[in-house]
Amino acid sequence: MEEYSDLYEPEDGDDFASDAVEQEARDHLRRFFDQNRDKVFFSRQIEVQNEKLYFHWITNRAIHDLEAEGIIKSEVQKLPRAGSIKLVWHRGFRYYKKAAKRIIGIVDEYANPNISENIGLHGEIMVLEAFARFQFLTHGRAMNRFRDRIWMESAHNLDFVFERDGVAYGVEVKNTLGYMDHNEFVLKIRMCEHLNLRPLFVVRMFPKSWTYELIRAGGFALILEYQLYPWTHRELARRISAELGLPIDAPRAIKDGTIQRFLNWHNKQLKM
Numbered sequence: 156m157e158e159y160s161d162l163y164e165p166e167d168g169d170d171f172a173s174d175a176v177e178q179e180a181r182d183h184l185r186r187f188f189d190q191n192r193d194k195v196f197f198s199r200q201i202e203v204q205n206e207k208l209y210f211h212w213i214t215n216r217a218i219h220d221l222e223a224e225g226i227i228k229s230e231v232q233k234l235p236r237a238g239s240i241k242l243v244w245h246r247g248f249r250y251y252k253k254a255a256k257r258i259i260g261i262v263d264e265y266a267n268p269n270i271s272e273n274i275g276l277h278g279e280i281m282v283l284e285a286f287a288r289f290q291f292l293t294h295g296r297a298m299n300r301f302r303d304r305i306w307m308e309s310a311h312n313l314d315f316v317f318e319r320d321g322v323a324y325g326v327e328v329k330n331t332l333g334y335m336d337h338n339e340f341v342l343k344i345r346m347c348e349h350l351n352l353r354p355l356f357v358v359r360m361f362p363k364s365w366t367y368e369l370i371r372a373g374g375f376a377l378i379l380e381y382q383l384y385p386w387t388h389r390e391l392a393r394r395i396s397a398e399l400g401l402p403i404d405a406p407r408a409i410k411d412g413t414i415q416r417f418l419n420w421h422n423k424q425l426k427m
Contacts, residue, residue: 180209180217188227192245195254197262201243203332203360204400210362211334218243230255234263237271258399265395270388277385278330279314282357285409289418291317298325301350308349311342316352320425325352330383331359332401340365344372355417359402377417379409 184201198218202211209217221227222243229243232255240262244251265271283293294316299306301316301323315326325347329335335358347354354374359382361369366376381404384392389405396403 176209177213177216177220180205180213181220183208184214184217184221185226188221188245192247193254195242195244195248195251195258197258198241198243199333200399200401203402206360210364232259234259234266236263236267238266261395261398265391270391274382274384275330278357278383279328281383281409282326282328283315285414286315286317288411289319289414291319293317294323298350299346301325301352304350306346306349308345309342311339311346313343313346313350313352317355319421322421322424323352324355325350326355326357329356329358330379332382332403334358334360334362334365337365341368344369344374347374348372375417375420377413379413383409 183205187201198215201218202214205214218227218229222229225246227243228246228251229241231239231241233239240259242255242258244254248254265274279296283296287293294301296315297312298314298316299312306312313325314328317324317326325343327335327343340356343356344354346352354369354372355377356369356374357377357379359379361376361378369376381402384403384405386405386407392403392405395401
């Protein structure tokens with residue numbers, strides 16, 4: 156587990172530890188809103204901005220608690236093109252509507268299905284290209300079978316199956332700001348076990364506890380940290396990053412050093 160020493164810290168499972176972390180998150184956000192009395196935010200934005208301190212769900216619960224205390228106010232707004240957004244602001248910000256309108260405008264722009272669906276596909280293409288540069292063989296896309304085994308328990312599939320040095324990996328790519336669904340995460344690990352594949356998740360971010368689950372299953376989490384936009388959308392990516400403080404980038408390719416992190420782990424497994 157030393158390969159993950161910078162990502163994983165064992166969690167204390169007792170209720171006191173959990174309560175203490177949630178109280179810390181509430182205090183942290185209470186100070187945050189007090190220091191940003193003239194700004195409007197949305198829930199996912201605050202979760203992502205604080206993810207190095209707290210799991211997304213801890214931050215989300217802290218937001219709900221501050222609402223219940225009356226420290227912050229909120230409202231759910233329909234986006235013009237798709238979905239809805241939960242806005243939150245300090246209770247002292249009386250004239251919040253102009254700031255709220257600006258947030259809705261930029262979120263609606265990147266939440267447009269024509270863009271959001273393209274971002275997901277773009278992430279897969281970038282991962283495919285990056286692993287090809289490192290001489291990984293691609294067995295296929297949208298795979299629910301490998302060699303003499305087939306997954307029939309559900310209609311799910313794996314984004315890719317890559318192989319190198321006789322080791323085959325079931326690969327799941329998630330180019331999203333939020334975490335993937337945990338039930339899907341567990342199911343994809345089970346799929347890999349059934350198909351005799353080692354699980355590899357290429358994601359923007361994972362909770363440390365999920366990374367530990369993956370280690371125990373013999374897999375690897377390649378954390379990108381940034382949501383990857385197409386180069387053609389680099390101006391939109393720049394604006395989202397600058398105005399919303401979100402980890403979004405539009406590189407031409409995934410850096411070699413990122414894939415090298417996985418390759419180093421792969422090579423260590425060959426020697427074990």
